Amino acid sequence: MAMRLYSVAVYLFLYVPIGIIVLFSFNSGRHASSFEGLSVKWYGKALSNPFVLEALTTSLIIALSAALLSSLMGTAAALALQRIRGPLRAMFDGLIYVAIMIPGIVIGIATLIALVTVFDLLNPVLGALWPADAAPPKLSLGYASVIAAHTLFTMSLVIVLIRARIAGMDRALIEASEDLYASPWRTFLQITLPQLFPAILAGFLLSFTFSFDDFIISFFVAGPNTTLPIYVFSSIRRGITPEVNAIGTMVLGASLTLLIIAQVLLRRREGR
Amino acid sequence: MTGESTKGRWLTVALLTPTSAWFLVMLVMPLVVVAIFSFGERSAVGGYTASFTFDQYANLPSRFTAFRNTLTYAPFGTLVSLLVAYPLAYFLAVKVSPKWRLLLLVLVIVPFWTSLLIRTYAWIFILGGRGIPTLLDYIGFEGVRLINTPFAVVVGIIYGYLPLMVFPIFVSLERLDKRLLEASNDLGGTPFRTFLQVTLPLSMPGVATGCMLVFILLMGEFLIPAFLGGGKVFFIGNALVDLFLQSRNWPFGSAVAVTLVIIMLITVSLYMRLTMGRAADRNESIM
Structure with missing residues (x-):
């Protein structure tokens, strides 16, 4: 009691x-x-504030790209990793472990100074190579750097999820399919992929949620862009406005919905 | 899969190439750059000038408070989270009927995946001047200050990381063979003794995993002290934000970051040796 x-x-x-x-x-x-x-006036205020809308769009673009890249590359890597053994496998396991365990703030600063340094080296080279009559492209922090930094973490997460699913998968079906002379590609499409699909989708949703909610990595590598968490952070720093409550409620509502779907998808495998 | 075809090998390489490139450019390279920068010097406008000096490391004591705070709040916060989480995990794994177990577990985990920013902000709202202190005013306790205190930071830590602690403990308790509890009971063990001698030791892998996860995240924490500590409780994470975004002292910031990672590696590997060694025969990871 x-x-x-x-x-x-x-x-x-x-x-x-x-x-x-x-x-x-x-x-x-x-x-x-x-x-x-x-x-509902604070919702009206928030949704008619151009800064909020711009930050929301930025966050959605970043989260969607990171989630797509992570689920594609993570699934590919998880499938490939089960085919290799030895030191190479150990190296990948180590990298995945480090990518998940290292604090976001360290990833943020490391990515910031590494990318800024590399861009400073590459920009003059690009300028020299570019035809004189056109302005050369200038590499700088922005969408791509945030997406890339988020994807590092979320991709590792997807690999872990998919591997757990592969480990719990029914090998008999794959063997049966091979015995029936299905090509490896067809076995993959008709047997492996459908079994992996809930885990891939859950990985996509978790990646999206992580990226959409992340503040600290974006804070360092977003350059001039403002994501929704960065906007909320600076509004809170300026003093609490009721508008933040409305944005917070919407953000929580969106993540809760996605998370519950992800949980259902992930649990379904265990029920079987 | 013996005697894999050349085609199969190429497929493996192709599938792994994007991930390898990502790890190389977004993980290995940045960490190497930080390590190199930590031996450099600050240029006049901020940023970095190439050099090889240990000056940055010699300067670490100037951020002593941040290190001290992180190294006291992180273990303390982990311990308090453990104390709060364990009874709940035990309740979920042992007492609750299986019908409700999943739903209740999901309800614990879900907040962890929602925005820490918004959840921490909720506590500014609650502990801030117009929240609980106003309510306390009504019942006669005037001038109570909750926000920007160590108390607020610890509450924020428990709130933020409780789910991460509950989950691994739950997993190890759920795996526990309930017949062992019955056996202990049949042999005349009191419930308390059964808990101490059977349940607790068998749940140690979960406790170890949970503590490690929470501890690691707390070592790099920035938001909770920034929002709830009000500059009085300053973590390494806050020092890093200051050094990289305000004073733009990259080499010193890099030295702080390298030191943070080294402290983490040392404590985590010591901790793993201590706790996992005991559970080595249970050769399974909870994660």
Whole structure:
């Protein structure tokens, strides 16, 4: 009984703060201290703020690209990794481990200074190689650097998820397919891929959520771009506005929906 | 898969090429650059000038407070999270009926994947001047200050990382053979003794994994001290943001980052040797 009460308390601790943000996003008053009445005006304010919309678009483009790249490359790598053994395999395992374990802030600063240094070296070369009558392209931090940095983490995550799925996969089906003279490609398309698909989709959704919610890596490598978390961070730094509650509620709502779908997809494999 | 065809080998190489390139350019190269920069000098306008000097490392004591705070709050926060998480994980794995188990577990994990930024912000809102302190005012406790205190930082840490602690402990407790508990009970063990001598030792791999994950993330934490510590509680992560984005002292920042990673590697490998050694016969990873 005591345990049950304790657990209820922990769940309250986890969800009440989120609930408060949601509740106050519908507060018509300016201040957190008093609830003055229901209103959706802060949602209207947030969604008509061009800075919010621009940050949202940036975040969506980045998250979608990172999720697509991660699920494609992660799946490919997971499939390839089960075919290799020995030191090469150990090296990849090590890299995946490091990519997941290293703090985001270290990835952020390392990527920042490495890319800025490389760009400073490459830009004069590009300038020299480019025909004189056209302005040479200038490499700089922006969408691509954020997508690349997020993909490092999310791709590693997808590899781990897919490998877990491969390990739990029914080999008998693949063997049966081979015995029936299906080509390896056909076996892959008709047997392996459908079995992997829930894990790939879950990996896509988790990657999207991670990228969409990430603040610290983007903070370092986004260059002049503002993602939604960067926008929220700077609004909070300037002082709390009720608009942030509305944005926060929308962000939480979106991630919760995606996460629940991902969880269902990942759990389904275990149920079987 | 013996005697793999040449075609198969090429396929493997093709499938691994993008990932390898990514690891090389986005992980290995940046880490190497940081290591090189940490031996460099700051140029007059900020940034980096090539050099080979240990000056940056000699200057580390100037950021002593950040290191001290991180190295006290990270273990302490990990310990408190463990104490809060264990009973919940135990409840979920042992007490709850299987019908509800999955749903309740998912409810614990899901917040971890939502924005830490927004979740930490919620605590600014709650602990800030117009939140709980206002309520305390009404009942007579005036002038209580909660935000920008060590207390707020610890609450933020527990809130942020509890799910990450619950999950591995839950997994190891769920795997535990319930017959062992019955056996201990039949042999006259009190519930408390059964817990101490059977349950707790068998859940150690989960405890170790959870503590390691939380500890690692706390070592690199920036948001929680920035939002809830109000400049009074300053972590290495805050020092890094300051050094790279404000003062643009890249070489010194790199030295701080390298030191952070080295401290992490040392503590984590020591910790793994200590805890995993005991669980070595259970040759399985919880992750």
